[in-house]
Amino acid sequence: MQYDKTVWQLLRKNISRGQMLGYALANVVGLSVVLIGLLFYGDSQNDNATEDRYFSQDYVVLSKKVEGIGFTAQTFTDDEIAQLEHQPWAKKVGRFTASQFAAKGSVIIGGKELSTYLFVESVPDEFFDIKPRDWHFRPGDRRVPVVLSKDYLTLYNYGFAIPQGLPQLSEEIIGSLPLTLRLTGEDMKEEYLEATIVGFSSRLGTIAVPQSFMEWANAHYAKTEPQGTSRLIVETNPLASSDMSDYLKTHNIESSADTSDAGNIARFLGLVSGVVGAGGLTICLLALFILVLSLFLLLQKSRHTLRGLMLLGYHPREIGRYYALIVVATNIITLILALSAALLCRPFWDQGLVDIGLGQGAVWPMFTFAFVYMALATAFDLFIIRRRLDEIWKKG
Amino acid sequence: MPQSINQISLSHLLPQVFRGMEAAERIRQSDVWLEADVTLSRGCRLCVQAESGSGKSSLLSFIYGNRADYDGQICFDGQDIRRLDTAAWCEIRRRHLALLPQEMRLFPELTVMQNLRLKNQLTHHKTEAEMGALLDRLGIADKANEPVARLSIGQQQRVAIVRAICQPFDFILLDEPVSHLDRKNNLIVAEIIAEEANRTGAGIVTTSVGHGLLLDGAQTICL
Numbered sequence: 001m002q003y004d005k006t007v008w009q010l011l012r013k014n015i016s017r018g019q020m021l022g023y024a025l026a027n028v029v030g031l032s033v034v035l036i037g038l039l040f041y042g043d044s045q046n047d048n049a050t051e052d053r054y055f056s057q058d059y060v061v062l063s064k065k066v067e068g069i070g071f072t073a074q075t076f077t078d079d080e081i082a083q084l085e086h087q088p089w090a091k092k093v094g095r096f097t098a099s100q101f102a103a104k105g106s107v108i109i110g111g112k113e114l115s116t117y118l119f120v121e122s123v124p125d126e127f128f129d130i131k132p133r134d135w136h137f138r139p140g141d142r143r144v145p146v147v148l149s150k151d152y153l154t155l156y157n158y159g160f161a162i163p164q165g166l167p168q169l170s171e172e173i174i175g176s177l178p179l180t181l182r183l184t185g186e187d188m189k190e191e192y193l194e195a196t197i198v199g200f201s202s203r204l205g206t207i208a209v210p211q212s213f214m215e216w217a218n219a220h221y222a223k224t225e226p227q228g229t230s231r232l233i234v235e236t237n238p239l240a241s242s243d244m245s246d247y248l249k250t251h252n253i254e255s256s257a258d259t260s261d262a263g264n265i266a267r268f269l270g271l272v273s274g275v276v277g278a279g280g281l282t283i284c285l286l287a288l289f290i291l292v293l294s295l296f297l298l299l300q301k302s303r304h305t306l307r308g309l310m311l312l313g314y315h316p317r318e319i320g321r322y323y324a325l326i327v328v329a330t331n332i333i334t335l336i337l338a339l340s341a342a343l344l345c346r347p348f349w350d351q352g353l354v355d356i357g358l359g360q361g362a363v364w365p366m367f368t369f370a371f372v373y374m375a376l377a378t379a380f381d382l383f384i385i386r387r388r389l390d391e392i393w394k395k396g
Numbered sequence: 397m398p399q400s401i402n403q404i405s406l407s408h409l410l411p412q413v414f415r416g417m418e419a420a421e422r423i424r425q426s427d428v429w430l431e432a433d434v435t436l437s438r439g440c441r442l443c444v445q446a447e448s449g450s451g452k453s454s455l456l457s458f459i460y461g462n463r464a465d466y467d468g469q470i471c472f473d474g475q476d477i478r479r480l481d482t483a484a485w486c487e488i489r490r491r492h493l494a495l496l497p498q499e500m501r502l503f504p505e506l507t508v509m510q511n512l513r514l515k516n517q518l519t520h521h522k523t524e525a526e527m528g529a530l531l532d533r534l535g536i537a538d539k540a541n542e543p544v545a546r547l548s549i550g551q552q553q554r555v556a557i558v559r560a561i562c563q564p565f566d567f568i569l570l571d572e573p574v575s576h577l578d579r580k581n582n583l584i585v586a587e588i589i590a591e592e593a594n595r596t597g598a599g600i601v602t603t604s605v606g607h608g609l610l611l612d613g614a615q616t617i618c619l
Contacts, residue, residue, distance in 0.1 A: 006513060009505075009506070010506065308501045308503060311462060311489070311497070311501055312489065313489035313518050315483065315486045316482065390482075
């Protein structure tokens with residue numbers, strides 16, 4: 001059966017435009033807020049940086065507390081490490097391997113030779129925040145790649161170079177400087193290697209060399225017995241961060257978080273999105289409530305007309321189609337407006353998030369939510385219409 | 397649904413509003429209420445006569461499936477009408493039973509023709525010309541495009557009669573169809589209804605409080 005304009009004329013007279021507009025407006029506002037919350041959440045949780053991320057997952061470096069003057073190394077036992085690995089806040093635990101030999105680095109800058117004893121460490125590659133080129137070492141190689149803490153470069157450029165009349169250096173220049181590494185073993189055997197600085201890390205406050213180099217060098221030049229692991233790097237689960245503080249305090253462990261503040265910001269933004277989304281959802285539910293009340297009122301006001309049509313032989317389903325058309329059309333318009341509002345609002349935060357390495361999250365969760373919500377809301381509305389018309393058929 | 401309704405049978409029928417009054421004089425003397433078997437056959441001409449408040453409109457509403465607040469049983473060709481579903485009732489109201497309610501149930505905001513079309517588009521029983529001709533016979537052809545709200549009660553009654561026959565039927569139920577009509581219009585209505593019913597051998601059941609439809613050969617029963 002087609003929609004008949006005479007039936008439409010009859011049913012339309014009791015439709016309150018104000019009520020429908022009120023519902024549509026409330027729903028547009030509510031749904032827009034939910035969608036903006038969802039989109040913002042997706043953007044704020046999306047790590048958009050490719051290398052040298054400023055905001056990254058949370059990593060902390062753990063070490064035993066040194067008290068007074070200590071001559072014995074404060075190391076973690078295997079049991080302690082195993083226990084740490086089972087903590088809910090620890091996703092992954094990596095060991096720093098310290099050098100057990102003397103290492104001296106020298107470089108010629110501006111005609112002056114700078115040399116210093118160095119400490120070098122290694123951590124498993126998966127804990128690096130950068131992926132430097134040529135990050136490998138095989139026994140027999142004469143070249144060792146090195147990753148420096150970004151803080152060291154800053155310290156050199158601003159705290160050392162200028163007062164000493166030395167040039168400030170960019171990361172690229174540093175990478176091209178010929179650095180010589182002198183290793184001295186227990187038997188005073190010396191080995192000279194060429195070192196290349198291949199990157200700067202924000203996460204690792206150390207001079208890092210490949211794990212394979214460290215294993216080889218320790219095996220050949222160790223002055224002392226292996227001393228165990230004194231520093232650990234842990235990828236943490238942000239949801240259990242309060243458990244972590246308690247655990248560290250209880251076990252006398254110190255932590256130096258690298259970029260956990262960044263994780264906190266992402267978490268805070270996520271929380272804000274959640275609060276905004278919940279507010280929006282509340283408005284949506286209220287809007288749905290308004291519509292259901294309006295439908296009840298509309299069908300009640302039209303009761304006499306509806307009974308008249310049913311007496312002529314009109315099926316409640318046929319009559320319901322007219323109301324369904326109104327609800328579906330209103331909901332589609334609402335959906336389009338709310339989606340447009342959310343997408344139009346995105347530029348307000350997009351650049352800000354991109355600047356800190358976040359943003360540009362996928363939009364499909366927002367679209368999926370919008371369509372599923374609207375489908376459910378529409379199904380609920382249609383169910384109310386159908387049930388009410390059936391009641392009018394039965395009870396008059 | 398059957399192709400047609402040939403018999404409507406009433407058994408021990410009593411409006412629930414009359415419960416507890418089974419022994420009352422008016423119930424005991426009724427030809428319908430609480431009777432074990434009252435059968436209306438296709439082709440019948442029946443006038444249900446009674447004073448106001450005796451349940452005439454209720455009886456037609458029960459048969460039309462509009463109300464179910466009765467005790468006893470109503471069957472169409474042996475099938476209890478309480479078991480009919482919504483779709484079956486819609487089909488019956490389009491093809492087998494026509495009703496003229498006492499309160500007419502026209503839509504006052506619509507014109508006369510819109511009211512007729514509202515029924516006819518479900519049944520496609522009459523052409524526009526046929527509907528126009530019926531209005532003409534009843535003297536209201538000039539009101540075809542007037543909103544029903546502007547018509548007198550008598551004119552509205554004639555519109556409702558035309559609408560009632562904008563469908564095929566096995567029985568037509570007319571609740572005080574000529575209560576607001578003069579004798580001349582009463583005769584025209586009777587003629588039109590009889591023509592429609594004779595064409596298909598349908599039954600006519602009409603009610604009145606004394607001023608009834610002047611239908612030839614109608615059997616009168618008391619309610």
